[in-house]
Amino acid sequence: MSCTYITLPSPVGELKLVANGSRLAAILWENDKPNRVRLGPMSEAPDNPVLMKTARQLDEYFAGTRNRFDLELEFVGSEFQKKVWAALLTIPFGETRTYSQIALQIGHPTAVRAVGAANGRNPISIVAPCHRVIGASGKLTGFAGGLEAKERLLMLEGGQWSTFGKTGELF
Numbered sequence: 001m002s003c004t005y006i007t008l009p010s011p012v013g014e015l016k017l018v019a020n021g022s023r024l025a026a027i028l029w030e031n032d033k034p035n036r037v038r039l040g041p042m043s044e045a046p047d048n049p050v051l052m053k054t055a056r057q058l059d060e061y062f063a064g065t066r067n068r069f070d071l072e073l074e075f076v077g078s079e080f081q082k083k084v085w086a087a088l089l090t091i092p093f094g095e096t097r098t099y100s101q102i103a104l105q106i107g108h109p110t111a112v113r114a115v116g117a118a119n120g121r122n123p124i125s126i127v128a129p130c131h132r133v134i135g136a137s138g139k140l141t142g143f144a145g146g147l148e149a150k151e152r153l154l155m156l157e158g159g160q161w162s163t164f165g166k167t168g169e170l171f
């Protein structure tokens with residue numbers, strides 16, 4: 001797979017938007033772990049239409065004027081992972097689900113840990129809202145972009161999270 005990318009400054013750090021042809025293949029975090037998402041060779045393409053559209057929609061999301069994305073996505077992973085990632089796309093803006101609820105939704109009620117692992121390898125962060133998945137206790141749990149970014153995204157969507165005890169403006 002040969003991919004193109006652009007970088008986008010955002011309130012949660014610099015994001016690398018990656019396309020494979022006319023589909024969005026990944027949104028990677030500034031300090032992402034190497035090989036968390038497996039992609040082929042990449043070249044920068046600042047005029048790629050899908051990347052420009054993704055950047056515009058993310059800017060609108062961060063500005064609070066967009067609560068749903070309209071992008072063609074290309075998930076690369078196992079069939080199980082693809083089921084988890086498809087389930088993420090069904091979580092409404094401003095709502096959360098637990099890992100066990102996702103496991104039940106995809107028909108694998110005992111695969112809670114596997115759902116967590118697949119969630120952690122979600123290649124298209126924010127658009128496929130893995131940040132909306134929380135622990136059974138209601139606490140924020142692991143997130144590729146870091147827990148502070150997860151909290152900020154949930155707060156942007158109207159959540160009342162206080163994991164870090166911060167006050168003041170969200171961004």
